[in-house]
Amino acid sequence: MVLQTAQQEPSLTRPPRCSVASAGSPAAMDTSPATPLLLQPPAPSIDPSAAKAAVSKGGGAATAVYDLRREPKIPAPFVWPHAEVRPTTAQELAVPVVDVGVLRNGDAAGIRRAVAQVASACATHGFFQVSGHGVDNALARAALDGASGFFRLPLAEKQRARRIPGTVSGYTSAHADRFASKLPWKETLSFGFHDRAGAAAPVVVDYFTSTLGPDYEPMGRVYQEYCGKMKELSLRIMELLELSLGVEKRGYYRDFFADSSSIMRCNYYPPCPEPERTLGTGPHCDPTALTILLQDDVGGLEVLVDGDWRPVRPVPGAMVINIGDTFMALSNGRYKSCLHRAVVNRRQERRSLAFFLCPREDRVVRPPPSLRSPRQYPDFTWADLMRFTQRHYRADTRTLDAFTQWFSSAQEAA
Ligand SMILES: C=C1C[C@]23C[C@H]1CC[C@H]2[C@]1(C)CCC[C@@](C)(C(=O)O)[C@H]1[C@@H]3C(=O)O
């Protein structure tokens, strides 16, 4: 890893008043000028050996070089509080596999079954898996392998796509450019997928070619097609959620997301010499509306159910679905955003692709009339919540509550 001086994140006028802390998570983003660590993942199956940490000073900024391939134990910034790395219970979570293909062929009994499965999952832990999703294996495989190919590039090449401060797009290693502690043991590559009335401009292809060059056009095309399929699947799932909530206006959620500003995130979790002391992704609810997760066969996703962290076993060909904070607000709290995390292991790298469905930035998040009273959350836009998570608050187990307090106090003061 190479230490560099952090970019001072621009801050909005009124940072959150509340110094909310929950489950040991930081009250608000640590905006002190952290000296970020860049985690260069070991090539696969490298066993750590003797530690070598050299600290050298240059130009007034302290720089330290860690080589995670050699560290016998993980650097302090990656060590999480025990409360958050609590071990997993052995018992896997029985997550229903919902056949969403029934929506395409109008199978009334199948639709009733799917609606009942979704209602039951969302009334408890909020996770379900989907089959009949229409994403062919070759495309899913290409998207997963594309992620491996990118994360195996030399650090300097990946850094050409480094995250733009204050936004979610780009490459990050351990979020070391944003946080000074509880660093997640992962690298990520995120980019936007915007479509208007179902027509998607080649924004993903453009992202790869403009950020990384024309050689990355094929990779951009894979993810452009993949994101298009994810959006189609998201809208079918919105139909099932609508039916399961008894929303009187058919198409309310589907129309709400017809225009979208979604986020695609590739997660890469290198093997870790001390997996029991860190996390790949810390305990959180997704601030977004719906997450479609394609995971490889390694396993690591865990859901908090009745105080226990329960593994979600990868089901070949299925995709994992969970609702996030924005949909919790769209259902006026009827469905809860799901609390989950990702653990790492000693032996195997793990990849997961998360497609986060988000409304158009300026769309006001408001539940359908039949679910509106009493209102649990204020009207807000996705741009408001997104900026909150990118500039003021590290998304954790109670992001929407913290956001609501911050947003309401900012409105009162205005
Ligand atoms: C809007 C987002 C913020 C995060 C990426 C998307 C949806 C999930 C969020 C995240 C994964 C929740 C856990 C903390 C986080 C910082 C992370 O570990 O990556 C969150 C993402 C982010 O802020 O980059």
Ligand SMILES: O=C(O)CCC(=O)C(=O)O
């Ligand atoms: O990698 C996983 O299994 C989960 C990742 C996740 O929750 C996220 O990126 O929001």
Ligand SMILES: [Fe+2]
């Ligand atoms: Fe998540």
